[in-house]
Amino acid sequence: MTEDTKSISLLVIILDTNPSQRIIRQNPHHLTQCLDSIVAFGNAHLMQKAQNKLAVLACHHHATEYLYPMPGKPLEIRQTDGQYELFTLVEKTIKMNLAKIINTVPKINTPCESLLAGSVAMALCYIARINRTKQPGVKLNSRILVLTGSNECASQYMAYMNTFFTAQKQGVVLDVCALDKSLSLLQQGCDITGGQYLRLPILDGLLQYLLWVFLSEPQTRSKLVLPPKTKVDYRAACFCHRELIDIGYVCSVCLSIFCKFSPICTTCHTVFKNPAPLAVKTKKKKMKV
Known part of the structure; x- marks a missing residue:
């Protein structure tokens, strides 16, 4: 077993699907655009190395659900149009589970904040489970990517701090892509865990920014030309x-x-x-x- 095959890169993506987000209220098709970019970005991560793993979570105002992988037996997917079967499995599983969540979510009349701190904690639990079940001698390099257009929610301050320092203790890197306004609390989490924070200037270029800023491993980012880090509001x-x-x-x-x-x-x-x-x-x- 070579040094390259002894390491596994696990990427957990948290997508904020709360309909209270301003970008979704203005145009519901923005959620579809974000979902397509997430699928393409996740497949690009899996394409880098055969040992790479992917998980996608949907964060809502009342719960957090797995979009990929499915708990239990996975879908039976056959190759279509020459596409790699794993890429087809990722795309169909994510879209099917998100459709179930949208159809079953309780309707709200007033804007509610997203449970992002709970989603990060759920991602840390998933990473810990994968770390326990991996083969002996295999190193797990794990990171979390949060995509959200929600506003700052200081009511989850303690929950945020607990997840940030837990991720730092477990060696998990937290990356954040803010789709709307600047998020100082999540920016603190990126600084604490050594991750990358980016406030997206334009939503149409989401996939390009994801591939540029967040596709590379944290160990190799120092060799790339990335957006300069802004001052952290502590x-x-x-x-x-x-x-x-x-x-x-x-x-x-x-x-x-x-x-x-x-x-x-x-x-x-x-x-x-x-x-x-x-x-x-x-x-x-x-x-x-």
Whole structure:
């Protein structure tokens, strides 16, 4: 067994399918465009090496579901139009499972945030399962790619931080492709895990940007000309209003963050004394000569 065959590259793609996204509300066909780009990008990853593996998750406002691979027995696909059978299997499985999710998802009247933190945690569990079942002596290089057009959701701040540091501990790289607005929390996750963050300038070039920025392995990205990294916004979200703040109060017991002083920590219920007023320095009187 050569050195090249001793390593497996596992790519887990998380696609945000929440209909509350602005790009989907404006044009529902954007979801189809993103799906076609994901299928082509996933097949390009599988084409690089025979040992490569792929998984695709759909993140919604109420749950996270597997699009590929299917739990249980896979589909029986025959070769059509000269296409590689594995590529046909990936395409048909993803599109069939996404159609089931769209038809069975409960309708919402008000916009809801996507459960991206839970999707990342689910991807980490899948990576851990593959790592346990791999053959002895085989190295698993795993990474997660998140594609979302949702807005920033500071209410999932603690869940985000838990998944980011878990991924860092497991050696999993997190990449993020923001389809709409800039996402500071996910940008922090990319910086913590050593991944690549990209805010897509135009949706029509999604596949080109995916192949350029995210197809290469993290070990070889230093040799490529990639978009320059932007400054990471490391502001934390307060536990009371779930908003990003610059200056706040931190509980010395559980490290919860609050934008205003509270005598009782709402997380661990520790009681604190009111802060004493700052002492005013008295000016020294000048001595008369």
